[in-house]
Amino acid sequence: MDDEYSLFSQSGWDHLESAHEAFVKTNTSTQIYQASLYHQHRCLDTLRMSLINASEGCSPLNRGMVEVCLDYLRQSIHCGADITLEPGTSVTEVNGKKIVGASGVGVPRVCKDWEQLWRWIRSHAYDII
Helix, strand or coil: CCHHHCCCCCHHHHHHHCCCCCEEECCCCCCEEECHHHHHHHHHHHHHHHHHHHHCCCCCCCHHHHHHHHHHHHHHHHHHCCCCCCCCCEEEEECCEEEEECCCCCCCCCCCCHHHHHHHHHHCECCCC
């Protein structure tokens, strides 16, 4: 796990947060857009902050927003359909049933170049202020 993005580490999340306002306007439309990647980061941070609040005995920031983010991230994961095969790493028995777990840590992945996306977004930035 990357410590910069651990539950209680703020530095990595602050960097992602600066991108959540990354709205663009294309040359062919008056509509403004946000790349899903940045919306997904915002949702992850919303869930992270809710977990922190819960660990400190506080209620979630906004239950409705947390529920929307859970569903949005579920849809994003299904849409991305990452078919990387992750080896089973543990077997646990629960109520007589064997359950196999996989962490996915250290499994090579082929990723998109998000820095290229960021450059494109910066060149098409829409100032919402």
